[in-house]
Amino acid sequence: MVDLKGSSLSKPDGSQKTGIVGCVFNIERFAIRDGPGIRTTVFLKGCPLRCLWCANPESISPTPQLLYLENLCTRCYRCVEVCPNKATTKAPDGAIKIDRSLCKACGKCVEICPNKARQISGKLMTVEEVLEEVKKDALFYQNSGGGVTFSGGEPTQQPEFLWHLLKGSQESGIHTALDTSGFVKPEILKKVLEHTNLVLYDIKHMDPAKHKELTGVDNRLILENARMIVGMGKPMIIRVPLIPVHNDSQENIKALAEFMLSLGLKKVDLLPYHSLGKIKYQRLGMEYQLSDLKPFAEGEVAKIKADLESYGLQVGVG
Ligand code: SF4
Ligand code: SF4
Structure with missing residues (x-):
C-alpha cells in the first residue's frame, strides 16, 4: 500500500478539524469545461510547478493565504489594529503594508474590514464536507453524463485527501475526473487512479529544457506518467494551455501530435492564454511575469x- 499520508492539517488559528482534511480554494458548480457533462470542479491548493501564465496563483501555496483588494480599501486602519502578528502595518505615506512572511492567514483582519478589501483564499475542509457539496448536483450529473473533477493546483499534492474524495464520489455513483499536471510520483498517481474514471492531462511543452524554463520542472516524469496511464487503460484527454510565443510553435505542435499518436490518444483540448489571473497576483x-504578453x-x-x-486528432478549444 502506498503511503498517502500528509493531509492532516491544522487551522491557522490553531484549532483542529478531525478526520482527513485538505485545503480547498474553490468549488465550482455547473462547470462545463472540466470533462464531460455538467460537473462540479473542486480545486485543491498546492502545486510543485511555477507556470509563468498560471491564472490561479492562489493555488500554488498549499495553505490558506490572504488577498488584499487595494481598490476597495478606504484606509480605515482597523486591520492594522487587529492583526496579532504585526503583518499589516501603516506605511509612512499612509498606505497599507503587508509582510507576507508574518501573516498567518488567521482571518482576523478579514472579519473586521468594513469594505471586504480582505479575503482568505483556501479553506480547510474534511472529505465529508467536500462530498456533501459535490453530491448536491448529483441529479445534474446523471442527466448530463457529468460528475466531479478534482483540479488544482496539482491535486495529487494532497494524495490521501484526494484518494478519499475520489473513492467517496465513486461510491456515491458519481463519475470522477482528475485534472493533473502529471508531475507526481508514479506510485501516488497509480493509487489515486484506482478511483478515477477519466484523466485530464496537462502537457505544457514537449521539449524538456523549454518545459523547465516555463514551469520550473522538466517534462520527463510527465511524459513517462502519460505512458503509464495509457498502459493502465484509463481514458485520458490531453489539455494544452496554449501560450503565445512560448509553446505555440509548429515544431512543438508537431511533437505533441506525434506523442499523442504514439500513445493512441485522440482527444486534445486547447486552453488559449488569457490574462484574467493578473489581478490576483x-x-x-506576487509578481506577474507575463505582463507584456498579448493574447x-x-x-x-x-x-x-x-x-x-490534420494529424487526425479531435481538438476542442476551451
Ligand atoms: S490574516 Fe491575520 S495575520 Fe494575516 S494580516 Fe490579517 S490579521 Fe494579520
Ligand atoms: S480594514 Fe479594510 S478598509 Fe480598513 S484599512 Fe484594512 S483593508 Fe483597508
Whole structure:
C-alpha cells in the first residue's frame, strides 16, 4: 500500500478539524469545461510547478493565504489594529503594508474590514464536507453524463485527501475526473487512479529544457506518467494551455501530435492564454511575469487547431 499520508492539517488559528482534511480554494458548480457533462470542479491548493501564465496563483501555496483588494480599501486602519502578528502595518505615506512572511492567514483582519478589501483564499475542509457539496448536483450529473473533477493546483499534492474524495464520489455513483499536471510520483498517481474514471492531462511543452524554463520542472516524469496511464487503460484527454510565443510553435505542435499518436490518444483540448489571473497576483503580493504578453489574435488558435486536426486528432478549444 502506498503511503498517502500528509493531509492532516491544522487551522491557522490553531484549532483542529478531525478526520482527513485538505485545503480547498474553490468549488465550482455547473462547470462545463472540466470533462464531460455538467460537473462540479473542486480545486485543491498546492502545486510543485511555477507556470509563468498560471491564472490561479492562489493555488500554488498549499495553505490558506490572504488577498488584499487595494481598490476597495478606504484606509480605515482597523486591520492594522487587529492583526496579532504585526503583518499589516501603516506605511509612512499612509498606505497599507503587508509582510507576507508574518501573516498567518488567521482571518482576523478579514472579519473586521468594513469594505471586504480582505479575503482568505483556501479553506480547510474534511472529505465529508467536500462530498456533501459535490453530491448536491448529483441529479445534474446523471442527466448530463457529468460528475466531479478534482483540479488544482496539482491535486495529487494532497494524495490521501484526494484518494478519499475520489473513492467517496465513486461510491456515491458519481463519475470522477482528475485534472493533473502529471508531475507526481508514479506510485501516488497509480493509487489515486484506482478511483478515477477519466484523466485530464496537462502537457505544457514537449521539449524538456523549454518545459523547465516555463514551469520550473522538466517534462520527463510527465511524459513517462502519460505512458503509464495509457498502459493502465484509463481514458485520458490531453489539455494544452496554449501560450503565445512560448509553446505555440509548429515544431512543438508537431511533437505533441506525434506523442499523442504514439500513445493512441485522440482527444486534445486547447486552453488559449488569457490574462484574467493578473489581478490576483497583485492581491497576493506576487509578481506577474507575463505582463507584456498579448493574447492570441483572431484566427491564430483556429490555425493551431487545424494543424492538430490534420494529424487526425479531435481538438476542442476551451
Ligand atoms: S490574516 Fe490579517 S490579521 Fe491575520 S495575520 Fe494575516 S494580516 Fe494579520
Ligand atoms: S480594514 Fe479594510 S478598509 Fe480598513 S484599512 Fe484594512 S483593508 Fe483597508
